[in-house]
Amino acid sequence: MSLLTNVMDHSLDEGYAEAAARKQADGTGGLPRTARAKLVLAAGLVLAALVVTVGAAQTRYVAPVVAKEREELIDRIDRQTEAAEELERTVDKLRDDVNARQREALEESGDSGSTDLVAVLSGAVAVHGPGLKLVVDDAAEATTGGGTDPRETSGFSDTGRVKDRDMQRVVNGLWESGAEAISINGQRLTALSAIRAAGDAILVDNKPLVPPYTVLAVGDGKRLSSRFQDSADGVYLSVLQDNYGIRTAISVQEDVRLPAAPSVTVRTAQPRTEKDAS
Known part of the structure; x- marks a missing residue:
């Protein structure tokens, strides 16, 4: 019975126990270096794969939003361009109407020649x-x-x-x-x-x-x-x-x-009147 008791109490041979304690003290215990390196590499690969997966998922999510915003911006530019062109056409029509009315009024007063010359020199009308x-x-x-x-x-x-x-x-x-x-x-x-x-x-x-x-x-x-x-x-x-x-x-x-100038706007000069001449 004493032999069985000794085996149960000391299941690990004292020599093995002493060798394990010595390795642990020397820092050589645990996993081998090759195994530890493989474990670190595997962890790094898993982390890299996780980052790439998250980035791809974010790109996939953001891409449709960016494309939609780009299309909306292009549509807005097209609309504003069409509106600007329509305004330019309106301005041209109003300018032609003003010139026609001006010419009619000057023809009635007998002073249309000087107005035509001024219009040509100022660029207000097309010439050839x-x-x-x-x-x-x-x-x-x-x-x-x-x-x-x-x-x-x-x-x-x-x-x-x-x-x-x-x-x-x-x-x-x-x-x-x-x-x-x-x-x-x-x-x-x-x-x-x-x-x-x-x-x-x-x-x-x-x-x-x-x-x-x-x-x-x-x-x-x-x-x-x-x-x-x-x-x-x-x-x-x-x-x-x-x-x-x-x-x-x-x-x-x-x-x-030569076309007419797109805009002839005088901000400072004023026409001279008979009162100014006197």
Whole structure:
């Protein structure tokens, strides 16, 4: 009985117990290193799979919402564009009505000729007649040119592109050479027009234009062409063409047609009355 009692009380051999205690003290007990590494790797893979699954689920949930918002935004832009175009058509009709009534009233007073001239010079009405066509375009390869930039500024890194100040000089040169009406890419110029830049784009009355820039001018075509090319602004354009590859083409036209200016609004000037003259 004492042997059975000893076996039950000491089921683990003392040598094994001593070896286990020694391994535990040395930190080598528990799972082997390979097993622990596999366990950590498995846990990492499970975590990564969980993150990918959650991300995919969120994307799947958000994608229809984003697509719907995009469609709504496009529809809203289309509606607003149509509304703006309708307003422009209404303005054109009202302008034509005002001009017709004005002309009738002046015909009754016998002073319609001066009003027609003012309307032409102000850009309030469409015009046509002999003139010239001047096309100005960027260089074929708009790169930095050599020599002295006639624009006299170091702010231009790409002298092969037509700038707003170039078009300003072209337009001013045409006015000085005797042009009676001018448009750029169908945009009628008036005394209130502004030619500005927004990045690489040229704006005429806040409307962006893209090259090539087609300038139409009403006037005595041959005389207008000759005087412009001999002027300082015509020489300036030739320098841009020779030094920087900016492309130009000028031709006399038998009949050019210019639209009316989209808006002629005077905010400060007032018509002079007989009382002011006295």
